[in-house]
Amino acid sequence: MTVHAQAAPAKVPAVRLKITEIFHSIQGEGLTAGVPTVFVRLTGCPLRCSYCDTAYAFTGGEYVELPAILSRVAAFATSHVTVTGGEPLAQAGCLELLSALCDAGHQVSLETSGALDVAPVDRRVVRVLDLKTPSSGECARNLYANLDLLQSGDQVKFVLTDRADYDWAVETARRYDIASRACVLFSPAFGLLDAATLADWMLADRLPFRLQLQLHKLLWGEVPGR
Template sequence: MKLHLTEIFYSLQGEAARVGLPTVFIRLSGCPLRCTWCDTPYSFSGGEPWTIDEILAEIARYPTRQVCVTGGEPLAQKACLPLLQALCEAGHEVCLETSGALDIRNVDARVSRIMDLKAPASGESERNLWANLEFLTPRDELKIIIANRSDYDWACQKLQEHQLAARCPVLFSPAQSSQEARQLAEWILADGLPVRFQLQLHKLLWGNMQGK
């Protein structure tokens, strides 16, 4: 059983509850979505075939138990599920970054799922699989990238409509290319939203450098 990998690299976690922790990132290749603000289009295709055992051996070289499986869209590869299970069995603290467009119900319960909801400016909001919300637990997180005021208003509506903050922590992030971060922070404060404002730490440190 092999997976197509774009890269494996060691860096600081830039997002969500584990922000700042040294982490090994496993970036799988392929994604069925084409979000307008995507910052990893190089992962859409290609990649090299790796077995799960080869991946486990590679990440064992790094001095951390924190592992993040990302993409692309990791769940687009069927072997992602056994990879996640194998990582947990090997004693790693595992999180999965997923678009929210594919079914998350069979992800190993030991994995923390960082799931997107795609706002309209992403161009992919019709791909949101709303049934996924029922499978979220307090150990998971929801991320909404905000590109403009319309996205923010949409996110506020969904926050209330689906009682998102009662399911798991909710993260609002500004789209780097279009939404001014301070303005988003001020909107959140003005409305007293039960969400976490989030900037991408790795981009503050290294910009858009691949492998960081």
């Protein structure tokens, strides 16, 4: 009787992502502002917003396999983790990273432009959608179907540079009734719109939204990795 050797199972390629930086800082934005957080910044972004403050993450970076990323995050012994970019969802492995971080017991948030579909994102992840305003030059890229996927705890951010952005953001938030599904954050573009002016506009219009300042920039300025 002839015995045929069984073929070895195909090796599954390891999940790896291109990483710009992994660092420990204070969360500067959103509902957990002020909370110590580990940031995993993925490399690459298909958008080119006029006010982008992380253009250094468009290129470069290094490929890191998923277990090594989890190990580097765990070394900081911090429960909160934010996956950001660039645009993190531009990398297919981001979905597995998010789920793996949740499985490891972290409280995970995703900072995304909202231009890419968030439907596949693990439901345990807090999604922070950055809807692009007219002055960004990328307003046409907003995927408004994402708003139908919002759940309790999610956040929608508008970065504003002027009154035209503000008026557009107010109208958009009201048209889609975003505040009934998620926290709405109005953030002045750093160095472009005075925060007190934005606060005055919001108070005058009795908006049920939240003014957001970038706490990390108030502490350390525009320093990468902070």
